Amino acid sequence: MADLSVNIAGIDSPNPFWLASAPPTNTGDQIARAFDAGWGGAVWKTLGEPIENTYSRYSSVDINGQRMMGLNNIELITDRTLEDNLIEIAEVKRRYPDNAVIVSLMVESNPEAWDTIIKQVEQAGADGIELNFGCPHGMSERGMGAAVGQVPEYTCDITTWAVSSATVPVFVKLTPNITDIRAASRAALKGGADAVSLINTINSITGVDLDTMVPRPVVGDKSSHGGYCGPAVKPIALHMVSQIAADPETDGLPISGIGGIATWQDAAEYILLGATTVQVCTAVMHYGYRIVEGMIEGLSNYLDSKGMASVNELRGLSVGKVTDWAHLDINYVIKANIDQDKCIGCGLCYISCQDGAHQAIGAERSGDRTRVWIIEDACVGCNLCSLVCPVQGCITMQERDYGQTHMTWVEYTGDEPPGELYPRPKHGLTIGG
């Protein structure tokens, strides 16, 4: 069994699976139960001046009957007293010395406030602190959370204060509600951050109640934008993680990946794109702490299957495989292939290609079934048919070697292209004028 233990910014964790700062880490009792279930670490729900929440706090996006593909919340930081939290932090660390306990913090923007609370949580035994510069709702209206994270100068300044006060590693949690995430990660590093955590939630309105016409979640007769998370945000988060991992200016800055992680596969993808630990929230809010069992076992089995003794061998292996479009091989040719033995005749590949792509699939009635076939000359290898096909392995994309030369856009438009552009299907005038 592969070794899943990691060290991030000097903090040891028995595995890379952490709970994100959120409702599942609201109390010491919860975190103790999470550690019992197998979670390697937890980021304590953000401490600060306790707030009051609204009733009704979450809303979600369901897709075709699948619940909570995306979750939105307008819940604020902890509503519990700092004293209670500090007692519980100490107790959790006493009982679980090997698990990582990071405490998320958010206080008003002055050095004294940060210094005071950092000293308190360090005294309680926190292994690290996470500066919440990401919360996009409520707290940002009070000049905290995303209000800080959206301005790199503020991020840098407050990180500097925190780092000067702290003896434990400082994580900076980044907001995705920003044009280029690298501005924020660079500012955090400049301020002395030991690691970054991303992404925090995305500004969102999940929907509108079509009877009352009030957006969700409904608070009386109004709503407010919230923070979006869950499986729907994973692609956005993965992109941002990969951007930071590949950024020479933040080379070596450890990353704790967050956003839609529910399975070991999700975690492996984050690690491949540069994350050292991953933080989970929505999936636990949906299914409970028990999901970590499958995550630990699945990741371990995967590493074994790849012949890797440690999860550390996996980290960052995909970072270099993300490049700019201009460096892709435009002479790489693939064509769709339909395994007729597997085809069930739903016709979705035909209609999606016909209306939504490049008219490269033929269809006809064959008895009581629909028969489909690829029109190879028209196929641009876009993948769409293989994406809509409901049968595993029925439509595959197959590489074609016509002897064409590997050539990027940069090379093709350069002074001396290495070869010819392989001819591709064209769509000319299709309706008369």
Place this chain on the structure above:
Amino acid sequence: MTTVVATSGLSPQPTMTSDEALVEAHRCLMCWDAPCTRACPTSIDVPGFIKRIATNDLVGSARTILESNLLGGSCARVCPTEVLCAGACVLNDLHERPIDIGRLQAYATDDVVFGGFELFTPAPSTGFSIGVIGGGPAGLSCAGELAKLGHSAVVYEASEHAGGLNTYGVANYKMDLPTSLAEVDFIEGLGVEIRTGVAVGSDLGIDELMEQHDALFVGVGLGSVPLIGLEGEDLAGSEDALEFIADVRRSGCDMTGQTVAVIGGGNTSIDAATQAAMSGADHVYLIYRRGRNDMRAYPHDIERALTNGVEFMHWAVPVRIEGDDRVKAIVCQRTLPNDDGWPELVDGTEFRIPVDRVLRATGQEKRTSWFSMLPGVETDKGGRVVVNDSYRTANGRIWAGGDCVNGGKEVVNAVAHGKAAAFDIDETLRTAAAGK
């Protein structure tokens, strides 16, 4: 101790809950040129109505169904979906359970069909009047479509209620009587006039109808199940299986303690046998002269009969019924297939089964003599009315559809006939009027 709630097989499966319907609707792949739609005789846009369920647009879903099939509510219950839409579902090829199209269709249509919801606005009156003889599925479908098109449609129904086999001949466990009657109300709500208790031929002459209406549609179905010609067939307890089903629907039926023999291997036979078993009969025999694979009944119905404890006696025919004033036993003889596969009696193989009731389901008779009243209308050698592709008979003012045309098929086939005939009647009358 488990309490078993006996429903006496008198209640059909409950309608889906919205949770069930949503889960099922989301399973639908929304095929292109969907095989389910192609398999439906009325070409209902199945993925279209299912996806409207998925988006909580039940009115749109019902409209999608009823635009193709005005009797979508009963077809949802009585159609052999296993061999039609659901049988064609591509999920079968994925080794998955096909979409439960029948129950989804019932879910989608119930509020509209049984809720008095007005879905269709009839076209402006054309002034044409069409007489529809027979208030079964073919006639109701035809009359409903005609009313939608702005014609005056009058249905003449000999029985107390319209609905035909939906009202009198469907086993209760598939659809109950109130459901059928509610659907008749829905058709009436489209502007159709239904006159019940009027037997055309005896109460009302054909000539009269031809004078009163611009066109006629005939959907009179088939007759009763004739006597087989067995000794003792006139004893009390020996009856037409369709009459038995109708009785169950009218007044319920407690068959506790009884032993029943049903003769025949078709769908009526299976329905009667299953209904008897579900109604508490001690033992139900289904006697059929040939083998399992020769039965005309659908495999899923055979399966249900077996599950309900019906005992199949293959390669046997009844030779007489014994009893004093009531049926006491049925005497059968074994058969064997000859070289052509047809059953032949085997001498010396008689056996006697004590039974309380004998239900014959050996095929309804054709109404050949009734059709001889209709001028110019022809019937074929099998007694079926001859029509063209538009369901017009050799008499240019008379159309026909349903069991009297196809010899006895599904409700959905009758609905398709009625609909197609209505469209042709509409076009014919308008064209003729324009030419004047």
